Amino acid sequence: MKHRTITQNFQKQGLRSSDIYLHTNCLAILANMAPHVHRLSAYASQRLVSLFDTLSRKYTKLAELKHDKMRIGNGESRGDSLLKEMSTELHIYTDFLRIVLEILNAILTYALPRNPEVVYAIMHRQEVFQPFRNHPRFNELLENIFTVLDFFNSRMDAQRMNGEWSVEKVLEVIIINCCSWHGKGMKSHPEEFFISYVWQLVISRRKLVGATVKTQLDKA
Structure with a gap:
């Protein structure tokens, strides 16, 4: 339900100051649940990866617009104000993307063997993560x-297949190899730090919403 709320808001409205606190709270709730997820459905797994894709597209588009604005640059006060607003929005999208990655990390670190559909969803859409591989906030x-992709892709490559892979066959290989997954090479992100980090974002975004509303009232 929380995931649906976030996705629908972004698809229909994009990022509005009045929704920042709602989005962050919903993501924080998902983050708290992530280490304890058991057999997440195919639909929920796919939507979680799609959420990252939706956010990343909006982030990339905004980053490009900001880059173009800075390149053109006219020195007007309105232009400076717009750049500041774009920078703030980019920062918010960066935080949202990071939380989604934290959610995926928590599932893969603490509950991978119980969630083959999450592994499948990540493998199916692995190209959406590639552009952010060297991003300093996400790397x-x-x-x-x-690490998870390398492990399961190598197991897929080791299978000899006549014809194309089916969803059922891919899932079968994933489920079999989940049993031999021991998390080798995974870097630990302590849950205690993660939860406090998320709620720190909740508080900071709440303050940002209040400041934005005050600014809008002052202009009215």
């Missing part, structure tokens, strides 16, 4: 995701 989290 340590993506290291774990690519």
